[in-house]
Amino acid sequence: MAACEGQIAELYANCTNAHPNFGVTIDDFTEGVARGIRKYLLKLGDASAPSVDEIRRFISELQINDLYLSLGCAAGNEHAWWEFDRTYRPYIDRVARHLVGNRVAADEAIDFVYAELFGTTTAGGARQSKFRTYTGRGTLRGWLRAVIWHALVDLYRQREAEIPLDQCAELNEGGDVVSTRTSVQASEELMLEKIVRERYRVATVAALDQSLTQLEPHETLLLMYYHVDGLKLREIARIIESPTSPMRRWFKRSGPAGSKKRSERVHESTVMRWLEKAYRKVAQAFCAELQNKHGLKRAEIELCMAMATEDLGQTVRIKSQASTFNQSRTTRDAKSNR
Numbered sequence: 001m002a003a004c005e006g007q008i009a010e011l012y013a014n015c016t017n018a019h020p021n022f023g024v025t026i027d028d029f030t031e032g033v034a035r036g037i038r039k040y041l042l043k044l045g046d047a048s049a050p051s052v053d054e055i056r057r058f059i060s061e062l063q064i065n066d067l068y069l070s071l072g073c074a075a076g077n078e079h080a081w082w083e084f085d086r087t088y089r090p091y092i093d094r095v096a097r098h099l100v101g102n103r104v105a106a107d108e109a110i111d112f113v114y115a116e117l118f119g120t121t122t123a124g125g126a127r128q129s130k131f132r133t134y135t136g137r138g139t140l141r142g143w144l145r146a147v148i149w150h151a152l153v154d155l156y157r158q159r160e161a162e163i164p165l166d167q168c169a170e171l172n173e174g175g176d177v178v179s180t181r182t183s184v185q186a187s188e189e190l191m192l193e194k195i196v197r198e199r200y201r202v203a204t205v206a207a208l209d210q211s212l213t214q215l216e217p218h219e220t221l222l223l224m225y226y227h228v229d230g231l232k233l234r235e236i237a238r239i240i241e242s243p244t245s246p247m248r249r250w251f252k253r254s255g256p257a258g259s260k261k262r263s264e265r266v267h268e269s270t271v272m273r274w275l276e277k278a279y280r281k282v283a284q285a286f287c288a289e290l291q292n293k294h295g296l297k298r299a300e301i302e303l304c305m306a307m308a309t310e311d312l313g314q315t316v317r318i319k320s321q322a323s324t325f326n327q328s329r330t331t332r333d334a335k336s337n338r
Contacts, residue, residue, distance in 0.1 A: 003052045003055075004052070004055055004056055004059060005030075007056055007059055007060075008029070008030055008033055008059065009026070011029075011059070011064050012026055012029045012030075012068075014064075015029070015064065015065060015068040018065070019068065019069075019072070019079070019080075019083065021077075021079040022068065022069070022071075022072035022077050022079055022080045022083075023072055023075055023077040023079070023080070024068055024071045024072050024075065024077075024080075028071050028075065029067075029068065029071060032067055032068075032070075032071050032135075032136070033059060033062065033067070033136070035132075035135055036058070036062060036067075036135035036136055036137055037050075037055060037058060037059075039135055039137075040058065040135070040137060041054065041055065041058060062135075062136035062137065063136045063137075063138065063139050063140065064136060066134075066136055066139060066140035067134065067135070067136030069083060069084060069087075069140065070131040070134045070136075070140060071131070073117065073118075073129065073131045073269075074119075074129040074131035074132050076118070076127065076129075076269055076273060078267050078269060078270055081267050081268075081269045082265075082267060085267070088140070088141070088144060091141060091144065092110060092113060092144060092148060093106075093110060095144075095145060095148050096109045096110050096113065096148055096152070099148070099149070099152055100152065107232075108155070109148075109151065109152050109155060111232055111233070112151050112152075112154075112155050113147065113148055113151045114233070114268060115272075116130045116147065116151050117129060117130045117131055117147070118268075118269055118272050119131075119132075120272075127276075130147060200296075200300065200303055200304050200307065201307065203290060203294045203296065203304060204290075204304040204307045204308050206289075206294075207286050207289040207290045207293070207294065207304065207308075208282070208286055208308050210285070210289050211281075211282045211283075211284075211285035211286040211289055212282060214281060214282070214285045215278060215281060215282065216250070218246075218247050218250040219274075219277075219278040219281070221246065221247060222236070222247065222271075222274055222275060222278060223275070223278055225239070226275060233268035233271045233272060234268050236271050237266040237267060237268055237270070237271050240266045240271070241264060241265060241266050283305070286304075286305070286308065287301055287305070290304055
């Protein structure tokens with residue numbers, strides 16, 4: 001790699017000149033190129049290292065502009081995401097609708113693909129964006145086609161998993177429904193699981209309700225939009241962009257340094273970041289409440305966290321929190337109009 005630093009630096013300069021606001025550093029760019037080299041040239045079990053000429057030829061064949069865009073999106077840069085939307089959103093829509101057919105199901109699949117691309121999980125403090133698996137070896141369009149297909153398969157499997165095969169019912173000769181899980185051991189396990197869950201449910205709901213009070217009113221409303229009203233990220237972004245939106249006053253974003261101009265547009269990735277910030281805030285308060293007030297240990301807190309994740313927007317009273325927010329907002333608006 002050291003022998004190819006000049007080549008990489010030149011490619012990086014070309015990309016930054018074309019898109020200076022994608023927020024990709026030279027280190028990120030070099031690592032992105034290195035990932036492809038490790039994957040395709042440094043093959044497992046192959047003792048011979050690739051020559052400098054082989055590495056240079058490999059780098060010259062990369063879809064370098066696509067790679068640069070993917071690195072910006074993986075880092076959550078909003079400018080990169082807008083460029084990605086402009087170039088590839090119509091393609092994603094078209095492929096998803098072709099594969100699924102049903103428009104509602106296609107919209108759900110598209111949202112699932114975007115969540116995969118943005119990354120909803122973290123590891124080692126870094127968000128695990130699907131873009132980090134793109135190496136530039138082929139075109140971003142071709143890579144996206146594979147991502148869409150695999151996302152649809154994963155989405156289908158999640159739905160199938162809601163009714164496990166070993167819990168399906170069947171008919172006996174008399175036409176009566178007979179469960180395939182009738183063993184005493186299975187019944188005991190289900191009973192034990194129910195007892196354990198009920199034991200911690202009260203603490204879970206109380207701690208989660210308390211942690212929600214730590215949110216700012218606009219953060220509560222954001223969670224309500226997403227979990228209670230079931231709005232998509234794009235729909236929430238459009239609401240915030242509206243001049244009459246109650247959330248607009250909190251989410252005004254500054255332009256470039258030294259500029260007083262405010263951006264009027266909100267991207268889905270930005271809404272996802274705001275949601276993640278609210279989740280972290282709730283999670284920290286939730287764990288502290290369970291540990292300090294309820295005296296739970298780490299394993300018990302993890303169980304409560306799993307229960308809270310399942311029940312978010314159902315057992316937790318987000319609606320009542322939002323109702324309180326709306327009442328206070330109405331009072332403030334009435335006072336300001338006097």
